[in-house]
Amino acid sequence: MAVAYEQYLVPVVFRPFAENLAAKAAALRPGRVLELAAGTGALTSKLLAAAPSAEVTATDLNEAMVAFGAARVPAAVWRQADAQRLPFADGAFDLVVCQFGVMFFADRVAAFAEVRRVLGAGGRFLFNTWGPLDTHGFEVALQAGLERAFPVDPPRFLATGPHGYADPAVVVADLTAAGFSVEEEQKLTLEGRAPSVADLATGYLTGTPVRAAVGERGDGPEVRAAVVEEMTARLGPGPGTAPMMAYVFCAAA
Structure with a gap:
């Protein structure tokens, strides 16, 4: 999954937002940075380039992702970690960043409280989260392909997972409940x-949890063919472009 994610999805879907988040991080002039849900290091590498004097610790819950990321971006310190039980001392960092990971936290308020604990006084929490599914052109096409392949019971992971935390008012309320003050909210x-x-279809079908959802319903070459055909009908064979919307938040401890 890590290889497919890095090869097919990172350049298209995640790198543009990583560049934006890294630039915002660098403007804060951090010294000690903690990254949550770092995955294969899409944001990690951009952070190190944008803020070369910062010490970056990258973490992920998935050990395979940590191993892959450590090999790909060795300049960061990599550790396996659960965002709800961070293995770091109070006030150990002055910036915590997370790219498209907070929506997967089982208890977001608890995770945000942990982030606040490991931040020093005046520290910042900078992260992004996807908007509603219908604001992401590639994933609208992917969902249509899944519905074509499974007309009776299509996977709903995209709507409930990546796009399941798309109300900024809810995000702000969770941050406030964890003791943060929201300084910036950007669409x-x-x-x-x-x-x-x-x-791109291969990346989604083999490099994300969509893979498991499809497997539960009977994966096969005909599934990929149906998804590719529908996505191509909507986007063209490539090069294909599509808008992708996200919310970016910066909160102070």
Whole structure:
């Protein structure tokens, strides 16, 4: 999954937002940075380039992702960690960042409280979360492909997972409940560019939890063919472009 995610999805879907988040992080002039849900290091590498004097510790719950990320971005310190039980001392960092990970935290208020605990006085929590599914052109096409392949019981992971934390008022309320003061809330739309729509479909079907949802329903070559055909009908064979909307938050401890 890590290889497919890095090869097919990171350049198209995640790198544009990583560049934006890294630039915002660098403007805060951090010394000690903790990254949560770092995955394969899409944001990690951009952080190190944008803020070369910062000490970056990258974490992920998935040990395979940590191993892959450590090999890909060795300049960061990598550790396996649960965001709800961070293995770091109080006040150990002055910036915590997270790219498209907070929506997967089982208890977001508890995780945010842990983030606040490991931040020093005046520290910042900078992160992004996807907007509603219908604001992400690539994933609208993917969902249509899944519904074509499984007309009776299509996977709903996209709506409930990546796009399941898309109300900024709820995010702000959770941050406030954890003791944060929200300094910035930005609605950001960037354009993704996929050289090959078929490869993008492969990335989603093999490099994300969509893989498990499809497998539960009977994976096979006909599923990929149906998804690719529907995505191609909507986006073209490639290069294909689509808008992607997210919310970016910066909160102070």
